[in-house]
Amino acid sequence: MKQKLASVIEKALSEIKNQGIIDENVTPKITIERTRDSQHGDFASNIAMILAKPAKMNPRQLAEKIVNALPNDPAISNIEIAGPGFINFFINPNAQYQIISQIHDLGHEFGKSDIGAGKKIQVEFVSANPTGPLHVGHGRGAAYGSVVSDLLEAVGFDVHREYYVNDAGRQMDILATSIWLRYLEECGEIIPFPSNGYRGDYIRDIAREIHQHSENDYRKPAELVMENLPADEPQGGDKEAHIDALINRAKELLDSSQYEDIFSLGLKQILDDIKEDLAEFGVTFQEWFSERQLMTNGSVQDALQRLDKAGYLYQKEGATWFASSQLGDEKDRVVVRDNGQTTYFASDIAYHMNKLDRGFDQIIDIWGADHHGYIPRVKAALQALGANPEKLKVLLVQFAILYRGKEKIPMSTRAGEFVTLRQLRNEVGKDAARFFYAMRRSEQHLDFDLKLATSKTNENPVYYVQYAHARVCSVFRQLDEKGWSRDIKQGMDNLDKLSQPHETELVATLSRYPEIVEKSALKYEPHQLILYLRELANEFHTYYNAHQFLVEDSALRNARLNLIDAAKQVIANGLDLLNINAPESM
């Protein structure tokens, strides 16, 4: 409808240009907006106000000229000029009703479009280090990323969802060493656990499993393990130096295949757990991309060579630096440390180079907001590699703060105290968790109230939307019980009987759905869709309370049934995009 009105105005403008009222070369962008107030019609354009200056005319006078030049269109029932020069369009109700049969015909497809034109777009999200189970902070990125992906797919992009697995580097060595130490405990060795090790119960579980399968194969005496180690922090030493020494000790005492066994078993167990957790949360990926692979297949070295060739690398204080400050970063960054190890950033450069080489038209990274300082250096790297940094879009997700009622739940990073995503799902359920996570703009801090999410009362917004869907289903069950059957054809032929204000408003809201999906997708804002669904549910509930659907007059009854069936379809489609269940009854 918007496009139709825009083309109608376009014609009027060229007519006015012919009359010499405005200059031939003026080509304004025609915007059509939905009105907030129904007194202002259904759609409005501010074109006359924009053109008032170049035309050297009062906007209301110009609006009049434009309106006079507008061609007749059967869909438009009235046009008014209002306020400072808005042109308000009133749409013929019969034209509006067509949306009901359109929704019926398209079903699940209603709301989808092809504006993405099959462009390849990669969305990387979650990408939590595989050193432990996901916690509630990761949950928001997971929910947000998966809905953004689904939205983009719905509007016609070719979406590739990807999880970057940081399976290389020091954190993983700390993990492997932590598992080994717990394993030694299982064997009966007495060793003080390092303060910087991973202390969660899952580490013990993995260690126990290794012990059950391989007995004492990896056992070394405690004295050998502890011999000449620098002191840990509680003993007045440096915890970093202590854990690094322990890692080296593990690599010395175990032969390399043994160390690798423990390392990869720990990685696999934790990654499998993360995969299962996410799958149960309704989040799936096309690819789990390994950082280690980038290091072993030479991609990192390739990337560094390319940067070097482009003249962006230099040596200083024994390390290799990337001159990112030449490309908008606040300072230069180390890519190879003085001990010869490449940094995490070096892997990331190689990873992003790899993304571009795979031919994506657009790459989207979803990061926790605490990584925002990282954006300029990654963009700098892309530019140095000769790519357009605009191809990378980084979306930041703020932390979620858990509450139980008024009480804030501590989220200390100290081992064992965090709430895992799995615990959250068990407590509030997948639907409520996804809904709450996606409910707010991503860059807004999120207060997640567990009590509210689990409450089965009017306070809970998830049920509000689901209830509207269930209510429609219930009406159709009642229809059966009364021994009536639905006549879709008769209903469609009698849509003009839907003349109540509640009905015309509901129809107008339904017709907005495709625009909402498009806007939510292109702006990466799932909360827009949620807001819309709440509004739609509200209008349905209001309608439900104000009017009886199962009336004696079969023409009216079938028309109303077609309307609420359309509402049900749109709610189901919207919830489906959010990967939230649309129940038949509650």
Next chain:
RNA sequence: GCGCUUGUAGCUCAGCUGGAUAGAGCAUCGGCCUUCUAAGCCGAGGGUCGCAGGUUCGAAUCCUGCCAAGCGUGCCA
């Protein structure tokens, strides 16, 4: 210090590529179940859009300065 993000009703937040009287949920108060699920509906009160300037027909929205909060500012990942 510098950078990013945020500041809108008692609380939690929409609205921000400038548009007409700034919206919603919760909370508070008052109504609606002999008729399709009351997990619902209707109504009322509640605002210096952080503060001060500027841009213009028009500013919560854009610009500048200031104030406040969070995060970042490693040869960690």
